[in-house]
Amino acid sequence: MSKIPFNEAELKVVREQPGFMGPPIPIFDFPISMRENHARLYKKDPVWYPLGMETGLFCPSVYPDNPARGFVIEANMVPPEDGKVIEDMFGIPWEYVGIAGGSMVRPGDHLLKNVNDWEKVLTFPDIDSWDWEASAEANKDFLNNGKANSIWMLNGWWFERLVSFMGFEAAAMALVDEDQEDAVKALFEATTDLGCRLVDKFVEVYDNFDIVCVHDDWGSQQSPFFSEDTAMEMIVPYMKKLVDHIHSKGLIADLHSCGHISKRIGCILEAGWDSWTPQAMNDTWELFENHGDKIIFSVIPEQFDPATTSEEDQRRYAREFFEKVNVPGKISAVSLYGGGVLTNAYREELYKVSRIAYSK
Numbered sequence: 001m002s003k004i005p006f007n008e009a010e011l012k013v014v015r016e017q018p019g020f021m022g023p024p025i026p027i028f029d030f031p032i033s034m035r036e037n038h039a040r041l042y043k044k045d046p047v048w049y050p051l052g053m054e055t056g057l058f059c060p061s062v063y064p065d066n067p068a069r070g071f072v073i074e075a076n077m078v079p080p081e082d083g084k085v086i087e088d089m090f091g092i093p094w095e096y097v098g099i100a101g102g103s104m105v106r107p108g109d110h111l112l113k114n115v116n117d118w119e120k121v122l123t124f125p126d127i128d129s130w131d132w133e134a135s136a137e138a139n140k141d142f143l144n145n146g147k148a149n150s151i152w153m154l155n156g157w158w159f160e161r162l163v164s165f166m167g168f169e170a171a172a173m174a175l176v177d178e179d180q181e182d183a184v185k186a187l188f189e190a191t192t193d194l195g196c197r198l199v200d201k202f203v204e205v206y207d208n209f210d211i212v213c214v215h216d217d218w219g220s221q222q223s224p225f226f227s228e229d230t231a232m233e234m235i236v237p238y239m240k241k242l243v244d245h246i247h248s249k250g251l252i253a254d255l256h257s258c259g260h261i262s263k264r265i266g267c268i269l270e271a272g273w274d275s276w277t278p279q280a281m282n283d284t285w286e287l288f289e290n291h292g293d294k295i296i297f298s299v300i301p302e303q304f305d306p307a308t309t310s311e312e313d314q315r316r317y318a319r320e321f322f323e324k325v326n327v328p329g330k331i332s333a334v335s336l337y338g339g340g341v342l343t344n345a346y347r348e349e350l351y352k353v354s355r356i357a358y359s360k
Contacts (some may be wrong), residue, residue, distance in 0.1 A: 026347065140207070153214045285324070288332055319353055
């Protein structure tokens with residue numbers, strides 16, 4: 001791809017956009033669109049290092065899991081209500097807990113007691129009955145934002161989905177129970193096929209999106225929930241099937257998986273994910289150093305207190321950060337888990353030094 005020389009005039013702030021749980025973010029006079037730069041990022045040839053504003057989240061209300069989880073992000077956003085109960089696409093009731101900032105499956109009897117019964121118990125959704133056309137029309141302008149928009153699949157299709165069906169303990173046991181093993185695999189095959197059909201529907205009805213972000217949490221703050229062997233046998237083949245399908249549509253496959261799961265990086269790579277944002281309990285720099293040539297990690301910069309750190313030092317932190325990530329053959333992004341250091345001065349300096357470096 002062609003190199004674009006840096007011009008100081010690019011540092012002009014042409015507008016601001018709302019920050020994600022923070023102050024407004026300045027938008028510079030970029031030489032190409034944010035969406036174009038994001039596409040080049042995944043080809044290891046960005047024009048500038050990503051600054052945390054190049055992607056947009058899209059969680060439409062037509063997808064039942066989004067209102068159920070209290071996480072609708074679209075043109076007509078409706079804030080979640082404390083105590084409100086909404087069913088997900090499988091008819092499972094979720095209750096929004098305001099103090100926790102999220103939804104939980106309502107306590108009580110779980111829908112599925114034994115995975116061998118899944119075909120009798122579970123009713124798969126008729127996704128063609130959802131009003132996709134109205135959603136697409138309502139979100140035309142919302143998605144036409146010059147960014148690389150990411151459609152989220154909350155709950156995912158594997159362990160998290162099994163937890164919603166059975167509860168955590170029963171789901172964890174089912175993964176290692178020989179009597180349920182074949183049924184779990186058959187269920188994950190079916191849920192994965194549903195995920196693939198939803199990707200097809202996204203492509204059919206929505207314009208201007210580039211990423212499918214799939215959720216499947218794998219660990220606690222201390223360790224993974226299951227062994228590498230279990231993940232490789234019970235989950236990874238189905239993950240890979242969905243990832244391959246996402247890729248077949250020319251889209252980026254992004255993994256959202258919480259927990260201290262760096263020991264499962266082999267599983268993540270085997271599934272073929274393009275990117276992953278590890279939580280802060282993972283050593284993101286070790287992951288970047290050892291595997292950054294195979295997948296894009298969001299890494300956590302050295303932290304400082306913006307209120308007590310001079311602008312000069314903030315800029316120095318930005319330059320030092322870029323020195324660490326500017327490694328041939330490797331690409332990364334700033335993690336949202338360390339995004340508190342992204343002051344205006346830090347962003348400007350990071351943009352400038354990366355633009356100069358990448359233009360050579």
